[in-house]
Amino acid sequence: MVGGSILTIGRWCIASFLATVVSSAALHPSWARQPVTLVAAEAEPFTLPATDVQQPSGLPETPTPPEKRKTKVPILVYHHIRLTYDGSRGLRRMTVTAEVLDQQMKFLQDRGYHVITFSDLADYFDQGRELPTLPVIITFDDGWVTQYENALPLLAKYHFPATFFVVTDYIGHRGFVSWPQLQTLLTEGMKIGSHSRSHPRLTKIADPAQLWDQVYNSKVMLESQLEVPVAEFAYPYGSYNTEAAEMVKAAGYRVGRACCTGVAHTSTDVFALRAIMAPNDLTRFQKYIEAR
Numbered sequence: 449m450v451g452g453s454i455l456t457i458g459r460w461c462i463a464s465f466l467a468t469v470v471s472s473a474a475l476h477p478s479w480a481r482q483p484v485t486l487v488a489a490e491a492e493p494f495t496l497p498a499t500d501v502q503q504p505s506g507l508p509e510t511p512t513p514p515e516k517r518k519t520k521v522p523i524l525v526y527h528h529i530r531l532t533y534d535g536s537r538g539l540r541r542m543t544v545t546a547e548v549l550d551q552q553m554k555f556l557q558d559r560g561y562h563v564i565t566f567s568d569l570a571d572y573f574d575q576g577r578e579l580p581t582l583p584v585i586i587t588f589d590d591g592w593v594t595q596y597e598n599a600l601p602l603l604a605k606y607h608f609p610a611t612f613f614v615v616t617d618y619i620g621h622r623g624f625v626s627w628p629q630l631q632t633l634l635t636e637g638m639k640i641g642s643h644s645r646s647h648p649r650l651t652k653i654a655d656p657a658q659l660w661d662q663v664y665n666s667k668v669m670l671e672s673q674l675e676v677p678v679a680e681f682a683y684p685y686g687s688y689n690t691e692a693a694e695m696v697k698a699a700g701y702r703v704g705r706a707c708c709t710g711v712a713h714t715s716t717d718v719f720a721l722r723a724i725m726a727p728n729d730l731t732r733f734q735k736y737i738e739a740r
């Protein structure tokens with residue numbers, strides 16, 4: 449539901465963040481070789497969108513060429529995981545309570561869903577590997593600290609891995625996860641992906657160097673701070689175009705997650721994977737993930 453009304457989360461200061469990042473020189477196209485200077489950002493309101501299975505039937509005798517593969521994997525997108533369902537309409541639309549999340553995770557467990565990672569899905573497309581029956585992927589966007597506080601214990605309870613897409617400029621700021629918390633997520637078996645440096649709508653960025661800064665330098669920062677490879681990118685607002693998708697691929701990610709348009713994927717979707725906004729409701733949740 450990209451493009452819905454906008455929720456202004458609040459005005460807060462981004463700490464001075466001055467660094468010169470020299471992009472890798474030899475391995476990337478010309479726009480990637482331009483040194484990018486990251487300057488202290490203005491304190492702008494951080495806005496977010498307000499709304500914002502099946503085993504592949506029978507394996508063929510001859511493996512299907514990876515570029516032809518298709519599958520159904522619900523990719524769930526969560527934002528706030530709060531203890532109460534209150535506040536503004538916009539906030540509520542981005543909230544799933546811990547109680548409902550618990551119900552949804554129990555539903556997945558009881559119905560025999562297998563929570564996989566983006567690596568599993570990429571391996572399915574790129575390597576010809578198979579997926580388990582009823583695969584599903586769980587993701588959390590923006591790096592809200594409520595995810596660490598309220599979702600992580602439930603993920604640990606059900607032994608479900610999830611991918612946390614974080615905005616690198618916001619790490620450690622009020623309301624968002626810190627670097628030590630990200631390390632704990634990794635220790636608990638979670639994955640960390642990039643959700644850009646500052647959460648812009650990538651389709652509005654005309655300058656390739658700025659686009660590269662958002663896509664690539666966020667990856668470099670996460671990898672240098674966390675000392676793990678970062679192979680997943682989620683487009684802010686789920687908004688992407690050909691240029692953005694190609695840059696995500698060129699930056700070395702294996703997948704790019706868009707938003708909110710379905711559960712079916714083909715090999716050509718790897719940098720524009722569809723997803724589902726998880727509702728704060730078990731009945732609708734069931735309907736969404738059982739959609740075709």
Ligand SMILES: [Zn+2]
Nearest residue numbers: 589590684685
């Ligand atoms: Zn976001």
